Amino acid sequence: MPPAARRGRDGTVTRARIEAEALTLFAQKGVDGTSVRDIAQATGLSEGALYRHFPSKEELARELFLSRYAALAGEIGAVDAGGGTLAEKISAVVGLACRLFDAEPALFAYLLIHQHDHLTYVPETPEANVVEAVARLMRGAGLEAERATLAAAMALGCVVQPAVFALYGRLPGPLTARAEAIAGAVLGIVEGARRG
Incomplete structure (x- = not known):
């Protein structure tokens, strides 16, 4: 059984939170003006955690x-x-x-x-x-x-x-x-x- 399934989570909630925060930042600052660190700080996740959900x-x-x-x-x-x-x-x-x-x-x-x-x-x-x-x-x-x-x-x-x-x-x-x-x-x- 994959680790995420054992914990009872599939990452959907985290992914949705990343998308919501990134969307707000992209709308405000543009994609180029938004860093991965900005998204990580807005979601309360590490940059590494973001890359587990999105490759870039x-x-x-x-x-x-x-x-x-x-x-x-x-x-x-x-x-x-x-x-x-x-x-x-x-x-x-x-x-x-x-x-x-x-x-x-x-x-x-x-x-x-x-x-x-x-x-x-x-x-x-x-x-x-x-x-x-x-x-x-x-x-x-x-x-x-x-x-x-x-x-x-x-x-x-x-x-x-x-x-x-x-x-x-x-x-x-x-x-x-x-x-x-x-x-x-x-x-x-x-x-x-x-x-x-």
Whole structure:
């Protein structure tokens, strides 16, 4: 029997604590500005203990991004598969993103700010890729592939830019208070793409 099993622990709780603390630090200081020692101090673990869970800080950063990005893509896919009108789906997806921002600003900031470091590792499937999940929703609304991709990019901009403004204090209050206006802008983009 492996030692972890004999102690009755599989490391899941410790791993989750490492991920939570690293996510906060990465969002605040960036991956490059965060040291393994910073993460160890935040979790109360030794640096050696961290390496038992993650082979490197970069692997931890990538795994955090890919797992959280895929989870968001999965939630968007569930909204899309759930039925309803296009307006209802757009409203639900925008609401989902706004709630994520309000509930976990560090996660949202990390996904937003560090996407360029990790997007090359994101699979092209809608189940793991937010852009593809949104584009699939757009294709389901009757847009051909190229227009769906453009509409998805613009729709994401409608959510991301207000979030950036909120992160930097330019938009006060919760982002969910603006979800209806954002959803209306996204619906306008889709309608424009249909006509164009």
